[in-house]
Amino acid sequence: MAEIVGVLALSHAPGLTGWLDKAEERVQRALLDGYGELRRIVESLRPDVIVGVANDHLLNFPLNNVPDFCIGTAKAWQGPAEWFVDWVSVPPYQVAGDPETAKTLVREGARRGVNFAFADQLLFDDNWSVPLFFLTPRHDIPLVPIHMNCIVPPLPSPERCRAVGAVMAEILRDCRPARERVLVMATGGLSHDPGGPRYFEVDEAFDRWFLALLEEGDADKVVREVTIDRMVAAGDGGTTELLAWLVAMGAAGGRKARTICYEPSPPLRCGMGAVAWDMSA
Amino acid sequence: MGIMAVDKTLASNRLIFEVRRDAAKYQRFRGDLEGTLAEYGLTQAELQAWRERDIRTLAQLGVHPYFLPQVSRLFEGAARNHNQSRAAQFYAQRMLAEEKSRG
Numbered sequence: 001m002a003e004i005v006g007v008l009a010l011s012h013a014p015g016l017t018g019w020l021d022k023a024e025e026r027v028q029r030a031l032l033d034g035y036g037e038l039r040r041i042v043e044s045l046r047p048d049v050i051v052g053v054a055n056d057h058l059l060n061f062p063l064n065n066v067p068d069f070c071i072g073t074a075k076a077w078q079g080p081a082e083w084f085v086d087w088v089s090v091p092p093y094q095v096a097g098d099p100e101t102a103k104t105l106v107r108e109g110a111r112r113g114v115n116f117a118f119a120d121q122l123l124f125d126d127n128w129s130v131p132l133f134f135l136t137p138r139h140d141i142p143l144v145p146i147h148m149n150c151i152v153p154p155l156p157s158p159e160r161c162r163a164v165g166a167v168m169a170e171i172l173r174d175c176r177p178a179r180e181r182v183l184v185m186a187t188g189g190l191s192h193d194p195g196g197p198r199y200f201e202v203d204e205a206f207d208r209w210f211l212a213l214l215e216e217g218d219a220d221k222v223v224r225e226v227t228i229d230r231m232v233a234a235g236d237g238g239t240t241e242l243l244a245w246l247v248a249m250g251a252a253g254g255r256k257a258r259t260i261c262y263e264p265s266p267p268l269r270c271g272m273g274a275v276a277w278d279m280s281a
Numbered sequence: 282m283g284i285m286a287v288d289k290t291l292a293s294n295r296l297i298f299e300v301r302r303d304a305a306k307y308q309r310f311r312g313d314l315e316g317t318l319a320e321y322g323l324t325q326a327e328l329q330a331w332r333e334r335d336i337r338t339l340a341q342l343g344v345h346p347y348f349l350p351q352v353s354r355l356f357e358g359a360a361r362n363h364n365q366s367r368a369a370q371f372y373a374q375r376m377l378a379e380e381k382s383r384g
Contacts, residue, residue, distance in 0.1 A: 019366075022363040062295060063289040064290075086358070151347055152284070196346050200373070
């Protein structure tokens with residue numbers, strides 16, 4: 001029986017690596033401190049593998065065929081994809097995959113009501129490139145990337161996302177080898193509106209309400225109140241990336257989240273923040 | 282506009298999807314826009330919007346919102362994409378200034 005040693009959720013907006021100097025100095029420091037704390041959490045948890053969940057950003061799946069959840073099964077990954085190198089502004093990197101863990105999720109998901117698509121080729125943009133740059137700067141922990149549909153309606157519902165997270169955790173615990181240490185990491189959000197009228201704005205009130213709900217730890221209440229309509233109202237093109245956070249919440253199994261950092265940042269065009277669920281509690 | 286109003290079948294969505302994924306297609310888009318446009322079976326309304334770099338009309342026709350800032354970067358470059366960058370200002374002028382003037 002493998003152990004889920006930790007669950008994290010964090011923003012991946014490219015301003016963090018691409019133009020952080022444009023944010024106020026206090027915000028820069030707060031975010032670098034917060035992402036530094038995330039790195040220390042990862043180091044202390046010593047995961048054997050990171051199972052990541054994030055929006056696909058319409059990069060791998062065209063609009064005619066968008067899976068809700070697609071698991072990357074390759075032995076190795078690289079990023080950022082060519083056109084995103086200038087934008088994300090991190091050095092090219094390679095990171096190992098974990099085909100056995102990935103395929104276990106696909107196979108066992110099929111028995112437990114979750115239709116995971118899978119792929120051994122996936123392009124990475126800011127979704128993994130920004131988080132990995134801060135959390136595992138040596139790119140030395142294997143990654144199972146799960147690219148999900150956060151922005152092409154119909155979206156998987158909040159309730160479905162939480163349930164998929166719970167099934168993922170169950171599979172990892174039941175079907176992976178004993179003593180394997182798994183970290184679940186959702187990336188995306190918080191409020192932002194790429195392509196909409198609020199492109200240069202952030203919805204701080206929504207973000208703080210959302211974070212408070214996660215801290216309260218009542219997952220039923222979260223999926224009841226954090227509706228897709230509510231997320232869309234807080235920033236149409238991007239805020240529904242928080243569906244990935246609800247997958248993480250499902251994997252964390254009803255524990256209370258702790259907010260690591262939060263900064264509403266119009267210069268980064270995103271509500272930037274992170275939470276951790278303590279799985280030892 | 283918005284994600285709920287996307288026209289998944291709009292050919293421009295396929296064009297943007299492919300150009301970002303393929304360096305050769307991106308180079309062609311930069312150097313020969315008409316050649317790129319000719320390959321996707323676009324409507325007259327789409328063709329006119331692309332020629333005029335009119336991302337607001339592309340949005341109204343059903344291009345996915347997430348693609349719109351990316352179109353600004355296809356035209357104006359992606360590096361250092363802060364709020365004063367050419368790409369972000371392009372977005373502000375084409376999407377938002379017009380919105381305000383139309384009330």
